[in-house]
Amino acid sequence: MVLNDATLVLNKHWVPVDFTTVLDALCKLYAGSARAIKPDDYSVHDFESWAQLKVAEGAPCVRTATIAIPVPEVIILAHYGRVPDRGLAFSRGNLFRRDRYTCQYCGRRPGTAELTIDHVSPRSRGGISSWTNCVVACLKCNSRKANRTAAEAGLVLRRQPAKPEWSPRLVVARIPCKASWEKFVSDAYWNVELKE
Numbered sequence: 001m002v003l004n005d006a007t008l009v010l011n012k013h014w015v016p017v018d019f020t021t022v023l024d025a026l027c028k029l030y031a032g033s034a035r036a037i038k039p040d041d042y043s044v045h046d047f048e049s050w051a052q053l054k055v056a057e058g059a060p061c062v063r064t065a066t067i068a069i070p071v072p073e074v075i076i077l078a079h080y081g082r083v084p085d086r087g088l089a090f091s092r093g094n095l096f097r098r099d100r101y102t103c104q105y106c107g108r109r110p111g112t113a114e115l116t117i118d119h120v121s122p123r124s125r126g127g128i129s130s131w132t133n134c135v136v137a138c139l140k141c142n143s144r145k146a147n148r149t150a151a152e153a154g155l156v157l158r159r160q161p162a163k164p165e166w167s168p169r170l171v172v173a174r175i176p177c178k179a180s181w182e183k184f185v186s187d188a189y190w191n192v193e194l195k196e
């Protein structure tokens, strides 16, 4: 059902902040709280001009008794300008992604089955589980380090762990990215200052 498909939601500064359903996107478009972006040429449309667009051959559309409206795959909110503050959850999966599935001591990428999470400052010494105290380590390095600090174990951290920056890409990390979204969430597109 096309109405349940996902639509990318940009804030008024064109920053991807969420996704919603096509149905909700059409409602927002109709209510005037959002406009639709045509990804091909970045043109911005209100409901009226969007409804007049021709549906491309084979492109998804919503049909009423009299008209066929192209599915809005990207909408831009009229008023909302912030980026979500929910940030990135501290989780095993996100930690693995932050460290690119790479042991932060030896630099190897042996695969997830051989990767563990290491507490830089050991738990036995009060080290907590946090973005800045946890890194991905291979089994070998982790067992070598054991309950010691890296220095004590003769290991060198390849880079200081930090909380990942919020990124537009995080918005679509949870669902498959549509081709039409790619340019709005790509790093190249966002190689610009996002702050107001």
Ligand SMILES: [Zn+2]
Binding pocket: 103, 104, 105, 106, 107, 108, 137, 138, 139, 140, 141, 142
């Ligand atoms: Zn290692």
